[in-house]
Amino acid sequence: MQAPFADRLAQAVRQKRTPLVVGLDPRLEMLPPELAPDRPGHPAQVAAAYERFCCRVIELVAPLVPAVKPQVAFFEQWGPPGLEALARVIARARQSELLVLVDAKRGDIGSTAQAYAQAYLGPQAPWPGDALTVNPYLGPDTLDPFVAAAVEQGRGVFVLVKTSNRQSGVFQDLLAPENPVFEHVAAQVERLAGQTAASCGYGAVGAVVGATYPEQLARLRKLMPHAWLLVPGLGAQGATAADVAGAFDPGGLGAVVNSSRGIIFAWHREAYAPLGAARWEEAVQQAARDTIEQLRRHTPAGAL
């Protein structure tokens, strides 16, 4: 039985001295030319290219960051070969002693949620995550099977609370009747996080809160003192290191910050374009180092 997820995450963040998580979001049209598939419409070839690319990214960032966040959708798009590639990418990340936060945003009624929980958090999970993202819309009873499976295996769950997209407020920010919907979800997350708190003070249940909404992020940090926050939206989605400052506790823990395209496809960005596609690996490492440095300078994570 491994240590609780919350403690393992705290240890990994302290060891690497950064809360940066690298999102593995492979996209066909952005792959390095040397790794692009010969037949771009062929699922098995695309899946193999995604696997090679993600495994290489893992090798590049493993010395630098505590965790990676594979986005299941990009693998699922290519069918069973894509999902076989995902399983091997997860295995490679674990070999490299990175924590794996599987971004699948699953959610269903209780008996069905159990099946999803087994797929990502169970003892024989085909895609074993250290944690899984889940969607709360169906209600607290649909979170329970995920939480139970996670706790049993020393794994974790990140519940979507306030997402990073432009129209996330249309339902999440509705005043119900005095507090926005996302704060009602946050209250359930905090309840579950408190019930599962580990030595570090945080629990097995965390929250996804977008970096693109800095005010809500700071407020949610206060409302969920036992919940690790998984903060997407840095970089390509427009948020800066300063925007995520409110996500951390005074010691620099309590949040991990994800950047996907801004790191794994760094050579497409103006700042790293001079390296060119041939030196994409240097661009990936440099972008990761630069992002880590920005997080140190602008957030309490600098205290790590």
Added chain:
Amino acid sequence: MQAPFADRLAQAVRQKRTPLVVGLDPRLEMLPPELAPDRPGHPAQVAAAYERFCCRVIELVAPLVPAVKPQVAFFEQWGPPGLEALARVIARARQSELLVLVDAKRGDIGSTAQAYAQAYLGPQAPWPGDALTVNPYLGPDTLDPFVAAAVEQGRGVFVLVKTSNRQSGVFQDLLAPENPVFEHVAAQVERLAGQTAASCGYGAVGAVVGATYPEQLARLRKLMPHAWLLVPGLGAQGATAADVAGAFDPGGLGAVVNSSRGIIFAWHREAYAPLGAARWEEAVQQAARDTIEQLRRHTPAGAL
């Protein structure tokens, strides 16, 4: 280019003279003994058993109902072999001229939602559904990629509005500030349904509304005049044919009603237990016929 989903569903419901959809929710512990895998923990063997079972159920119900609803979670639980089995189950249902409503409840921010949409609704979808269930929590901008992909291919989307589980009200029923959250979601569904209305009057975007909440169901029918409703919760979840009466338009169209365990595992029910596991196929067909008859007697679907 095939006809719009809404019209194809209307035609199928009229042709079979019933709104009953059979949910394909295979569960290891409930399989007929003759189809149970030799090694119950072996993913490829379980997947093969699920495939044989679901394909046989499809043969049994194809003459009786317009559509099946495979639940992705139960296949996903077993990893890539499970999802390969799902692809073959979907292919078999299409061969049998059943519509396929893929129950995956996917949802993610826009650029990622595109990838999920391609997996289930795109021209080369590995799991091609006539429609897909999606989760609205992230916001309307995250529904758009699903709707765009669906409309382009003559397919459809069912958005979770009010789900059938016990605690669905904890977030969905919050008053925001005067109407519950689920009515805000319903308003977006109606907008998208109206924009995509086909000859039958219904659009490419429908709503999932649980049979276990009859009052809300009747109200949501009125609030979304252009939306097909997909109504789960009949049978094992406790709702009766009378509970779903409010889901239909006066002509008996506008809703399809799902039953899963109550039909595919009918021989486990007291009413059909006398047939025994050896005659499970008769139990499946008899339970489907009995449910169709109840829906005829207690709902406007009797007018079909």
